Amino acid sequence: MSVMTLQNPDTAKSLLERAQITFDWKCEVDAKYGLDSIDRTLPPELPKSISGPEDVTYLESYFKTMYLLQKKSIRQFSDIVSSALRSPTGQDELIEKFGGNTTIKDIYFDGCNELNDISKEYKLLMKEAKKLRKIR
Numbered sequence: 001m002s003v004m005t006l007q008n009p010d011t012a013k014s015l016l017e018r019a020q021i022t023f024d025w026k027c028e029v030d031a032k033y034g035l036d037s038i039d040r041t042l043p044p045e046l047p048k049s050i051s052g053p054e055d056v057t058y059l060e061s062y063f064k065t066m067y068l069l070q071k072k073s074i075r076q077f078s079d080i081v082s083s084a085l086r087s088p089t090g091q092d093e094l095i096e097k098f099g100g101n102t103t104i105k106d107i108y109f110d111g112c113n114e115l116n117d118i119s120k121e122y123k124l125l126m127k128e129a130k131k132l133r134k135i136r
Contacts, residue, residue: 012050012132015059015125019046022121026070029114034080034097035073053133060129067122074115081108 023046030036046062047055081104084090091104098107 011128012056015128015132016046016050018121019059019062019125022118022125023066025121026066026073026118029118030073033077033111033115035076050132056129056132059132060126063122063126063129067119067126070115070119070122074112074119077111077115081111 047058050056050059081094084094085104094104094107095102
């Protein structure tokens with residue numbers, strides 16, 4: 001029978017800190033683009049510490065949930081821009097919302113880039129959480 005132990009407790013602590021920073025970043029970007037995925041689906045809470053394999057499993061699940069929520073934010077943002085493009089006044093309203101000195105194309109690409117960067121970070125965090133395990 002194999003016993004699972006944490007490979008590196010310092011890495012675990014760093015991962016929790018990065019998880020909180022990424023969550024705050026996600027909330028900030030969602031608010032900036034008028035997205036409400038966090039409000040509708042509350043993510044699971046982060047553990048305060050990681051002391052064993054069950055915490056690592058929970059953390060992996062947390063990152064997967066947040067990754068899926070981020071994909072939902074990307075779809076929602078795309079829908080917002082698409083409906084603005086279909087509306088006679090929607091484009092102007094969206095441009096005005098973002099300060100007026102921009103284009104729909106810039107809003108779309110900036111938003112997609114920011115949202116995809118967060119998605120990539122959650123994917124990276126998922127991989128790093130898996131590295132916390134060591135089977136011996």
